[in-house]
Amino acid sequence: MTKPTLRRLMAALSLGLAAVAVTTVAHATHSWGGYHWARTTPQFTLKLGNNMTTADWRAHLAQTSSDWNSGNSAVLTAIVAGTSNKRCSMVAGTTQVCNGTYGNNGWLGLASINITGGTHITQGSAKMNDTYFNTSTYNNPNERKHVVCQEVAHTFGLDHQSTDGSSQNSCMDYFSNTGANATSTLSTKPNQHDFDELNLIYAHLDSTTTVAMIAAQVAAFSQGPAAAVRDISDDPQSWGQLVRQSPNGRSSHYERENGDGSRNVTHVYWTLEVAERCVSCDHRFQR
Template identity: 40%
Template structure:
């Protein structure tokens, strides 16, 4: 069932700029999907165009190595420019989109909506072709890393680290250049910790409508946003 009521939209901006070091515990504010079972299937509505399909498929497969969740690629998402700009997430699902969103300071942005019980009940990821059309970012590793990272946010993970100048943690949840395209063991351990308990209802099963993502910075209190 879905929990109806107040919706709080939370947006996390991901950019490639120098930042702070974050805790080894990289849960994103304890946000998670409610579920009554030890593992669950989360549908990712794929509204990306053809050139992004391999990166979405690889990220979905990567995160599905977790013992607590499986991402399921739904290839039927609309790829109209209007729908990709809005990137509205259906209740109970994540939508992933690409478009030239402009030189906003972010390569990718992930947003989640929270129900009155504090659980995620929908999310979106936007991949910014304004930057990925540039030679520097138009590489498989950059595209894979950002896709992986944004979907990681959609299931409740924060960055492991936001300092480009230290040793790479070999995770897509770490800021690094060159980027790393996949999750690492600590990411999966963190997911196990986040989803170690069962809830009284499922927030990942729901209808066909949902709010959109503006791509603006409206992070949780104390979180802040990272600008290019």
């Protein structure tokens, strides 16, 4: 190889490396506020409490758990018996997953986490609203898979890859598997960028853990008046302040400071109808 050829090759190679670096930075933006579970090992297993009441939701939860595990990323999931209720009260050290007819409140899916020390997730909940999933617009397996995959993964600390409605073929986008796309399986599973992002979020180790607490710690954390303070209620006011909303109005992020120094952050996935009616409104107050 002549010297100029070698130089050209090196230049091309460094350009390639620069492109890789830029890409990695871009993907690093879909962490949800840097929130993550504290853990002392590079890979950990998050318990998903199965409170699903129907066979199809149970099957979709099983599928999404195995899909998230398929990347062999820092975050693995295991489905355990649900210990929550229809309201989907949080249980320390776990994400409780629920479906229910939560009413005509405008939201299809809701993911909420409790944070201590600014960034550490202590507990989470993911809810799917059958009031809408039982209607013809949303009542199809692909839309259900998309939403459960996304809401569960918000509780890992993962944000959306895109909110403009285009498909990145990741469940962390806002493609709508409805209408002409009801039979499309696009965006019903995580993609490689999601796994890469999880590995970035969880690249460091913590000296403590907020997962795999022993039973006595879970019981202590999950009982008493303090536990209620660290959870949201059925009242959308309990989500706190609207912090940001996607330009098309389908995705909102709320935060609430709790009296005990912890914080609740909630992701809301609104229906097409409520978003279209007024894209920039706080949809809680729009009936």
